[in-house]
Amino acid sequence: MQLFYNPNLDNTTIDFTFSEEESKHIIRVLRKKEDDILTITNGKGLLLTSKITIANPKKCTAVILNSKEKEPSRSWIHLAVAPTKNNDRFEWFLEKATEIGINEITPIVCENSERKVIKQERMEKVIQSAMKQSLQTFLPKFNPxxxxxxxxxxxxxxxxxxxxxxETEKIDLSKKAEKQKNTTILIGPEGDFSTTEIKTAFENNFSPVSLGENRLRTETAAVVACTTLSIINQV
Incomplete structure (x- = not known):
């Protein structure tokens, strides 16, 4: 199944016109024709089944046949992650976290951060692409x-x-986290959080957790945290 995304659709939508870029992809690349079926999500849990009415590579239109609403997860997983120096690694994390089922991501600039600027629009496109590729109907929230x-x-x-x-006392995340609870977890930069930042986190009720015995790269640690919390909520 090929999944398309448009945030402006809802369960009252009757017909829909794809953007010129998507129209070209649908007709020229996917070679879709009139009466072919396409599936669209608004990234908010709605899944729409549509049928092409005009197969024009500049303006492809479709009529909505039916829709169904998917239930949101009962818990919210929020990762606050320091962007990596290598931009490709951060994009890899965004892709994998979206595929796993993250709800919200906030890039944070720490004392030891080597990257302090990111391209918001590009990152959002990476997340949208991963959502469509993994056939999900909820788009993770990506904060500035x-x-x-x-x-x-x-x-x-x-x-x-x-x-x-x-080297301080920490409990493994898989043992500390509780099922079906909203969770926020902080993942630091390549140089780790500073001692002051760790102390500040403790003062604001953040508990220290371990992601295993191995020392992980930032993007790996973020994916491990996301995976661990996702598995806990599914058990």
């Missing part, structure tokens, strides 16, 4: 980049964790 100090001051609900590399 923010400083660690600003993020930690915000109000955060549910379970709060920080995964850092300092």
């Amino acid at each position: 980049i923010i400083s660690y100090k600003e993020f930690i001051k915000k109000e955060h609900n549910g379970q709060l964790f920080i995964a850092h590399c300092e």
Whole structure:
């Protein structure tokens, strides 16, 4: 199944016109014709089945045949991650986290961060592509980049964790996290969180957790955290 995305659709939509870029892809690349079936999501849980009415590579239109609403997850997984110096690695993380089923991602700038600027629009496209590729109907929320100090001051609900590399007492995330609870977890940069940042996290009710015995790259740690929390919620 080929999944398309448009955030403006809802269950009252009767017909729909694809953008010129998508129209060209549908007709020229996928070689779809009139009466062929296409599936569309609005990224908010709605899945629409449509039929092509005009197979024009510049303006492909379709009529909605039926729709169904998928139930959202009962818990919310939010990863606050320091972008990696290598942009490709951060995009890899976004792709994999979306495929696994992350709900929200916030890029954070820490004291040891080597990358302090990201291309918001490009990252959103990576997430949208991963959502469509993995046939999901919920698009993860991707927040603008923010400083660690600003993020930690915000109000955060549910379970709060920080995964850092300092040799202090930590409990494995798989044993500490509880099922079906909203969770926010902090993942630091290649140089790890500073001692001050770790202390600030503790002061704001974030508990230290371990992601295993091995020292992980930032993007690997983020994917491990996402996978662990996803598995806990499915058990």
